Each structure stands twice: as structure tokens, then as C-alpha cells.
Amino acid sequence: MDFAYSEEEELFRKTVRQFAMRELLPKYAERDDPNYPPEEARRQLAQADLMGLRAPIEYGGSDASHVMCGVAVEEVARGDYNMAALMLQNIVIADVLARHAPKEIKEEWLPEMVAGRRICTLALTEPQCGSDAAALETKAERQGDWYVITGEKSSISNVGADACVLFARTSPVPGARGISALFVPLDAPGVGRSHFNDLGMHLCRRGALHFDGVRVPKENLIGQEGTGFYQVMNQFDYIRALLSLQCLGCALQSVEETIEYVKTRNAFGQPIVRFEGVAFPIAEAMTKIEAARLLSYKSLWLRDRGLPHTKETAMVKWLGPRTSFEVIHQMLLFHGHAGYSDDYPLGQRLRDVIGHEIGDGTAEIMKTIVAREFVGREFRPYNAARANIGG
Ligand SMILES: Cc1cc2nc3c(=O)[nH]c(=O)nc-3n(C[C@H](O)[C@H](O)[C@H](O)COP(=O)(O)OP(=O)(O)OC[C@H]3O[C@@H](n4cnc5c(N)ncnc54)[C@H](O)[C@@H]3O)c2cc1C
Structure with a gap:
């Protein structure tokens, strides 16, 4: 057995710890203000090269190991729990996109996410189901070259995000087998947002996303139709x-x-x-x-x-x-x-x-x-x- 971190991991931990102590901890309380701009938090994380840890190098990321991501998250959370949450979501969604999204989406979005200019969120939970996620009701109906999305997603972190990986029912097959994942830019016509007043994690701006006939091209499918739930969720x-x-x-x-x-x-x-x-x-x-x-x-x-x-x-x-x-x-x-x-x-x-x-x-x-x-x-x-x- 070997419980030692590598030299590289130790050095990385030290660097991130210094960043967290000097830059993050002193303003942890300030960022609790619901009006604090999340863009500023993203910019700071990107400047420290922490927004693209799992993104491939060709898109500006670091292709870091999962252990390295753990080190980053643990250390950033010492300074600011919510900055760590912001970073963590970016790590995982960039990973989802890098493995499953079509090339055009990767080329457009991954460099933006790594630079902290745009972020994506994960839209799974619905008002009537959370733990039993496969009972979700949001529909993405295929109409020619488009999916047309109707439904509501609830309890979404970073509800002001620029895009989301959305789970929706693409076939009447019950349970998880009828569910697919889609990449949905959130400036599309028909998208609505509302905010929650939370007990904590104010920087992460939780809220609801409403989809009223939102159209996305069929190429925005992530993974395969009908297996998106298992493919994307289980892997992460x-x-x-x-x-x-x-x-x-x-x-x-x-x-x-x-x-x-x-x-x-x-x-x-x-x-x-x-x-x-x-x-x-x-x-x-x-x-x-x-x-x-x-x-x-x-x-x-x-x-x-x-x-x-x-x-x-x-x-x-x-x-x-x-x-x-x-x-x-x-x-x-x-x-x-x-x-x-x-x-x-x-x-x-x-x-x-x-x-x-x-x-x-x-x-x-x-x-x-x-x-x-x-x-x-x-x-x-x-x-x-x-x-x-x-x-
Ligand atoms: C801070 C925060 C951030 C979140 N961010 C996101 C996000 O970005 N995207 C997203 O899609 N969702 C997000 N969620 C939603 C989150 O994943 C769900 O809230 C969670 O899965 C629980 O679902 P629920 O709230 O509907 O609770 P329910 O499923 O209604 O459960 C209520 C209670 O019943 C218990 N329960 C349910 N089923 C069983 C069972 N079989 N056995 C024993 N007990 C059971 C639960 O453990 C819980 O205590 C977020 C939630 C929070 C609090």
C-alpha cells in the first residue's frame, strides 16, 4: 500500500492552499451576499487555473487526475465552500461534455468554461421528483431536426448559467430507459428562470428553470437517445x-x-x-x-x-x-x-x-x-x- 501523494500533488495542494487562504477566505462572508456577482468568483477561479481541471488540454484544460481534482476541491473549500462548489460543477460538466458532446459543442463551450466566461449547470431534479430522478416528466419531443422541450426543472444550482445538461424524456418508455441528455443553451427562446431564497450556498444561486417549447438541434443530444441517463449520470x-x-x-x-x-x-x-x-x-x-x-x-x-x-x-x-x-x-x-x-x-x-x-x-x-x-x-x-x- 502507498498512502503518499506524489510530489506534483503535494506542490499543487500547497499552491491551492495559499490561493485559498490569501484570496478566498478573507472574502468568504462578502460572497454570501445574494447580490455578490458570481461572474467575479468565476473569473478569480479561472485566473488560478482551476476552472478547467478535467477539460482536455486541447480545449485549454489541464486533463487532471481525479485525485488532483479532489485536492483542488478540498483546498478551495477551506477558503470558500461555495467557490469550491462552483469549481466542482465546472469540473464535472466539462468532463461530461468532453466525453459525450459533439465536437462543435466542445469547441464552442469548453474553452469558454475553462476561462470562466460561460458556465453550464446540470438540470435533473423536478418539482415532483428528486431522489426518484427517473420519474422525471420534462419532455423533449423530436420534431424533424429539432428537440422541443417542455417542463420544469427545480433546485438547479447556478440557475443563471449560460447552458445546461438537461435530462428529459425522449420516449414514452417508463423509467430511466426513456430519458436522454441534451445540451441546452439557456438564452434560447422559451427558457424562464426563477430564484430560491436559500439557507446557505448563496453564491451558487439555486432556482428553477422553465422550458416552454424550447427548441434545440438534434445534434445537441449528449450520449445516445434513451441511454443518456445511465451513460451520463452513472459515469460521473x-x-x-x-x-x-x-x-x-x-x-x-x-x-x-x-x-x-x-x-x-x-x-x-x-x-x-x-x-x-x-x-x-x-x-x-x-x-x-x-x-x-x-x-x-x-x-x-x-x-x-x-x-x-x-x-x-x-x-x-x-x-x-x-x-x-x-x-x-x-x-x-x-x-x-x-x-x-x-x-x-x-x-x-x-x-x-x-x-x-x-x-x-x-x-x-x-x-x-x-x-x-x-x-x-x-x-x-x-x-x-x-x-x-x-x-
Ligand atoms: C444545495 C443544493 C443544490 C442542488 N443542485 C442541483 C442541481 O444543480 N441540479 C439538479 O438537478 N438538482 C440539484 N439539487 C437537487 C437535489 O439533487 C435533490 O434535492 C435531491 O436529490 C433530493 O431530492 P428531493 O429534494 O426531491 O427530495 P425527495 O426525493 O423528495 O426526498 C425527501 C426525503 O425522503 C427521503 N427518501 C426518498 N426516497 C427514499 C428512500 N427510497 N428511502 C429512504 N428515504 C428516502 C430522502 O432521503 C429525503 O430525506 C440540489 C439540491 C440542493 C439542496
Whole structure:
């Protein structure tokens, strides 16, 4: 076994950490303002060469390994959880397009995404279905050389994006087999948008997309008709490991900041870190974070080697966000009344990480996937393959 990062990975981690500490952390709270321009955040990430990690080199990307993407996401999340979310979405969608989109779309969009000038989002969830994603009702009807899209997508991150990878029903076949993926520019006539008022993750602007007879050329099909759901979604389950590392980077930063705080905060004539009631939860937090990090990196390492990683990514998709939420909560409490104010970033972090206890698949759905791997598919209560794995 070898748990060491390569020299290149270590150097990359150091560089991204410096960027996150110097450029991102000081303005984390400022970017929580719902009016903060996301374009500015994108520009900053692109300038640091972080928007095209999985895009091929010929389109300006870095063709980075999945482990490298994990390092980037973890480190950026130490500075700003939501900047990491923005970057993560770009990494994964550029990867989808690079593998499945027609050449013209790649040529037009990938360089723009890498430069942070335009972004794409993923439109899967609908008002009536999230976990049971294959129950979606949005239709893309073939009319000559066009698909005509009608329906509503709900809970879409970066709802102001320039385009989306949309999942829609292209045939009456029920379940996932009737679903295809389409690339849809969001300036097309018939597209409407509305915004949600969220608890956290304000930079990621969640909302709904409305499609009223929106026409896209038949060439905008991503993957094959009727198999888009499996082809595109199942292949990108590594997003779960990245999300886990996003949550854990944020938790780790919170613990490290708290260690400094409890060393200088005195009660009963001594620094509070001397009390086991304070030191032991810090030890437990570090233990849990390290265990979850290792499994997250193992998932990405498996992915880089083309080995199966479904159960590992599902494990960390519930473990990472939950561990992060619990750890940040405890660190906030160690700051006493001050932790409850916006003098510290802990409250904002807590609000932000809750988003990923739900987004991209809930803990219950992840556990269903893990259980299926261990107890066998014949004992699953329903077709877990149709569960939401990407939104
Ligand atoms: C911050 C955030 C960002 C998001 N971004 C996107 C995006 O960009 N694109 C996109 O398409 N979607 C996105 N989503 C949507 C997200 O993927 C869904 O919210 C998620 O899959 C859950 O679906 P739901 O909200 O409809 O909950 P439901 O499916 O209605 O579930 C409600 C509750 O029931 C539980 N439940 C459901 N089925 C089972 C079962 N079989 N066994 C046990 N419990 C079950 C769930 O775990 C949950 O606790 C985002 C969500 C959030 C919060």
C-alpha cells in the first residue's frame, strides 16, 4: 500500500492552499451576499487555473487526475465552500461534455468554461421528483431536426448559467430507459428562470428553470437517445467523492481555526483546550475527518485506475457532509457566544454544508446504494439505479 501523494500533488495542494487562504477566505462572508456577482468568483477561479481541471488540454484544460481534482476541491473549500462548489460543477460538466458532446459543442463551450466566461449547470431534479430522478416528466419531443422541450426543472444550482445538461424524456418508455441528455443553451427562446431564497450556498444561486417549447438541434443530444441517463449520470458518480472532500476541507479548516481559539481563550484560570471536554471532541473530529478523507481519496484513486468505486463514493457522499456538519457545529460551540455571530465563519459554513446533505443525493439514497452493493441487488426495495446521483 502507498498512502503518499506524489510530489506534483503535494506542490499543487500547497499552491491551492495559499490561493485559498490569501484570496478566498478573507472574502468568504462578502460572497454570501445574494447580490455578490458570481461572474467575479468565476473569473478569480479561472485566473488560478482551476476552472478547467478535467477539460482536455486541447480545449485549454489541464486533463487532471481525479485525485488532483479532489485536492483542488478540498483546498478551495477551506477558503470558500461555495467557490469550491462552483469549481466542482465546472469540473464535472466539462468532463461530461468532453466525453459525450459533439465536437462543435466542445469547441464552442469548453474553452469558454475553462476561462470562466460561460458556465453550464446540470438540470435533473423536478418539482415532483428528486431522489426518484427517473420519474422525471420534462419532455423533449423530436420534431424533424429539432428537440422541443417542455417542463420544469427545480433546485438547479447556478440557475443563471449560460447552458445546461438537461435530462428529459425522449420516449414514452417508463423509467430511466426513456430519458436522454441534451445540451441546452439557456438564452434560447422559451427558457424562464426563477430564484430560491436559500439557507446557505448563496453564491451558487439555486432556482428553477422553465422550458416552454424550447427548441434545440438534434445534434445537441449528449450520449445516445434513451441511454443518456445511465451513460451520463452513472459515469460521473465521482462527483460524490469531490463533494465529500469539499465538506471535509471546510470542516478541517474550522477545526484548525478552533484549535488556535481554544489555546488562547481562558476559563477557570486556564486555556480551555486543557479541559478534556474540549480536547477530546477535537481529537474525535480530526479522527473522523481523516477517516472520511482517506475513503474519499481512495474512491478517486480507484476511479483514476478505472476500478469500480460506486460503493465507496456513495459511502463518502453521506459520511463526508454529515461529519462536516457535526464537526463544524461542535467547533462553533467551542467559540461560545462569539461563534454564534458573524465575527466567525462557522455559522456560514454550517448553513453551507447542509446543502450537500441533500444536494446530489441524500444520505438515505446513498445508504440504499451501499446496501445494494453488500446485500445484493435482489434484495433492494426498488430500482436504486434510478436514484438521483448528479443534481
Ligand atoms: C444545495 C443544493 C443544490 C442542488 N443542485 C442541483 C442541481 O444543480 N441540479 C439538479 O438537478 N438538482 C440539484 N439539487 C437537487 C437535489 O439533487 C435533490 O434535492 C435531491 O436529490 C433530493 O431530492 P428531493 O429534494 O426531491 O427530495 P425527495 O426525493 O423528495 O426526498 C425527501 C426525503 O425522503 C427521503 N427518501 C426518498 N426516497 C427514499 C428512500 N427510497 N428511502 C429512504 N428515504 C428516502 C430522502 O432521503 C429525503 O430525506 C440540489 C439540491 C440542493 C439542496
